[in-house]
Structures are given as structure tokens and as C-alpha cells.
Amino acid sequence: SAERLLLDIWPTMAAAVPAHAPLVRLELLATPHLRFAIMREEPTVVQLTQQFEFSAAHRLHCAGLSDEENRRTFGKCNNPNGHGHNYLVEVTVAGVPDEKTGAVLPLPRFEETVKSHVIDVLDHKHLNDDTEQFRNVNPSVENIARVIWHMLAPHVAPARLHCVRVFETPKTWAEFAGG
Numbered sequence: 001s002a003e004r005l006l007l008d009i010w011p012t013m014a015a016a017v018p019a020h021a022p023l024v025r026l027e028l029l030a031t032p033h034l035r036f037a038i039m040r041e042e043p044t045v046v047q048l049t050q051q052f053e054f055s056a057a058h059r060l061h062c063a064g065l066s067d068e069e070n071r072r073t074f075g076k077c078n079n080p081n082g083h084g085h086n087y088l089v090e091v092t093v094a095g096v097p098d099e100k101t102g103a104v105l106p107l108p109r110f111e112e113t114v115k116s117h118v119i120d121v122l123d124h125k126h127l128n129d130d131t132e133q134f135r136n137v138n139p140s141v142e143n144i145a146r147v148i149w150h151m152l153a154p155h156v157a158p159a160r161l162h163c164v165r166v167f168e169t170p171k172t173w174a175e176f177a178g179g
């Protein structure tokens with residue numbers, strides 16, 4: 001598995017670099033959408049990151065602000081009928097690879113979990129009007145990252161959810177890592 005390959009490379013690389021420049025991170029890019037990493041802090045744990053996509057409309061608007069304050073704060077993103085984005089979601093789970101399978105989390109299960117708990121819920125929806133999660137929560141990219149974290153965190157065992165990063169555009173993204 002990619003996890004075992006990384007775990008095997010780590011000690012060799014870590015021993016080969018000079019003491020003043022220790023190995024901090026080793027990353028294996030399996031496909032443009034799937035990567036594995038080991039960090040220096042926990043060299044027995046492998047992080048698995050996969051990209052997912054959904055398309056949705058939203059309107060940035062806070063019920064606690066006046067219409068004028070909302071317009072001033074959010075500009076054209078406060079347009080009453082909303083606007084759309086193709087969201088890119090990077091989900092990272094972490095764990096010690098399973099002894100039998102060598103996987104942090106079997107990929108088909110990871111994909112099915114994100115699909116059923118996140119993508120099927122948010123894709124092709126108007127986030128403010130069509131989803132319970134954002135009925136009373138402003139669907140900013142920050143809040144979307146935080147909400148997706150809570151939608152996924154209970155469902156990735158035996159791995160643990162490490163972070164959720166949501167790109168609203170290639171330039172604008174937010175990350176939530178619990179807490």
C-alpha cells in the first residue's frame with residue numbers, strides 16, 4: 001500500500017539527512033486527487049488526503065445584521081437570489097495503517113463516507129434554502145469547512161479526521177481542523 005511504502009521510506013530518509021535539517025514531511029502523490037503523507041511529529045501515522053467536488057449556490061447573509069450592513073459586509077455575495085461555486089473539498093484522515101490491509105482507511109469506504117455524508121447532502125443545492133446545515137448558519141467558506149468537519153468526524157473510524165479544506169475558488173479557501 002502507499003501507506004507501507006511511505007512508512008518504509010521514512011526511516012531511511014530520516015537517517016540520511018543532516019541533523020541541522022531534519023526530515024519534516026514525506027509526501028506521496030498517488031494521483032492529482034489523492035496523496036499520502038507522514039509528518040515528523042508522528043512518524044508511525046499516515047495522513048490520507050483526497051479531493052472531492054460539489055456545486056452549490058449560496059448567499060452570504062447574517063440575520064443579525066441589517067440589510068445595509070449585510071450589503072456593506074458581503075458586497076455582491078449578498079445578492080438576494082444567491083450565486084454559485086464549484087467547491088473543491090480536501091479531506092484528510094490520519095491513522096496507523098491496518099496490519100492486514102496496510103490502509104489508513106480503505107479508499108472505497110472513504111469515498112462512500114464522504115459521498116453519503118457530505119456530497120449527496122450539499123451537491124446541487126442552494127445551501128441557505130435547501131440544507132438544514134445552513135438554514136441558520138451563514139454559508140461562508142469558513143463555515144462550510146467547519147460544517148463538513150462535523151458531518152464527517154463521527155464516520156471515519158478507525159482513522160481520525162485530521163482536517164477539512166474547502167476551496168471556493170482557486171484563490172479563496174478555508175481549513176478547519178477541529179477544536
Ligand code: NI
Pocket residue numbers: 058077083084085168
Ligand atoms: Ni460565494
